[in-house]
Amino acid sequence: MPEGHSVHRIARQIERNFVGKTVTASSPQGRFHEGAAILDGLTVREAKAVGKQMFVEFDDQTWLRVHLGLYGAWDFAGEILMDATIASANGRMGQTNQRGTDVEASIFDDAGENSLASIGAPRNTRVNVRMSEQTKGLGDESLQWPPPIVGTVRLRLLTDDVCADLRGPTACEVQTPEEVAAVIAKLGPDPLVGDTTVGEERFVAGVKRRNVAIGQLLMDQSIVSGIGNVYRAEMLFRAALNPHTPGKDVREDTLRAMWRDWVQLLSTGVETGQMMTMDDLDPEAYRRAMAHRDDRHWVYHRAGLPCRECGTEIVLEEMQARKLYWCPRCQA
Template identity: 40%
Template sequence: MPEGHTLHRLARAHQRSFAGGVVRVSSPQGRFAEGAALVDGRVLVRSEAWGKHLLHHYESGLVVHVHLGLYGMFTESAGPPAEPVGQVRMRMIGSGKAGPLCGTDLRGPTACEVLHEPEVAGLTARLGPDPLRRDADPERAWQRIHRSARAIGALLMDQSIIAGVGNVYRAEVLFRHDISPHRQGKSLSRTEWDALWLDLVELMKVGVRRGVMHVVRPEHDHGAPSYTADRPRTYVYRRAGEPCRLCGATVVHAVMASRNLFWCPACQPH
């Protein structure tokens, strides 16, 4: 599932391509036809992301809400897109602020729906602070974490506590701070939490700028290759059974709250 930086990159791209201009919205596959008709021909005021949610705000006050889920993706095109290929849930064509004509197709999302502003407010109220948003308040997350007996590895993945963090950022930020994913939230000190939050902010900003997650510090970015050819190296994510890049201990794997978990038992003792 795409992590928060991917949604923020999409929001920025759609802001540049469509905001300030009339957008033609359609649903070639038909599943979003009624929603598309409500916003078709309207001016897109702004595009924003909150965690793993993408929000397109139209001048009518209606908002298109997209959650990509496991399989959703946008494909962009310069100029009018060609005939739809595959199951295109939503197609957008426009030229924000008299720029060049652009198009984008959305396929396979978990959610693609039209909401009213009160519904959007309800959605965002259920989400925790997003490290990539300027209005994020890390204190909200801390107040829940330092009272919780749940494992910090589970708390970081709870979108109602922190919005946008996924499996990779969870595994890597805990390794970078020598924190076992099995420690209870209430065992963390305020100093540890503040350091975790600031690191998440910086790592996710890098993800927005570069389009991929760079989590290994430059002095450690050597040796064994990444878990896949088109991704930068990680410390522990998807490296179960391999030696830790720092201490040589074997990286281990478990399942926590139905998600794969990776850590170094030597660098991150419980």
């Protein structure tokens, strides 16, 4: 499932390429026909993410809510203006949590992913860019405009020069401002939305009043927004915290440190497009980590392998039907 950093990146792409433009909206798949008819001919006013949910405002106080769920993704095509809010002017991107390192943006991983370039310096390119859990450049497959419909597209937003296709979301619906406010009110704090100090207090209070395992609470979007399976495992390891510890028993200073860690990790994820959770890598180690997913995490996807810190075999178990990776020694 796409985690918070991906949804923030998608919202920024919508913001940069659609705000102020009138869209042609359609539902080639047919499942969102009525909603698309409402959006058709309206102008985009705003796009924002809160946790794993994205909200796009149109004219007449009409909102689109999208939750990608497990399989949803956006494909962007056309003369895409890439987001530059976190890129340097010369096209190179520094690392938020890497000291003294400046890494070139042209890094492809072993799955063909170039997430640094996908959110780099501003440039007009005729490209297709897939935005979901991993941001994948699909290449310049065709100059046909509008681009052909590929697969089951729930919603297509089209302007004269940019196209966004939504596939496989869990939720895609038109809402009123009141309905949007009600959804957001049920979500836990997001480090990139509102005051981080207020968010920290909400997070700590929400965890401390629950007699539920911290490994479950981190995935509860009413407690904290945006954390998924990867960030959960990595944050628990970085905090040296047993995932089965009841929330009410976790030390307050540990919870505050975890919130601040989430602030950093989410910002880094939005910047790089990768869930980079290892700190203080030298330039070569960082390049390897960006190129190979197995080299950028402490415990995630490392079941049966030795812990990078103590050598103990990493454990894999199920928690709420999701895979949980942790070190039984470092997180005892």
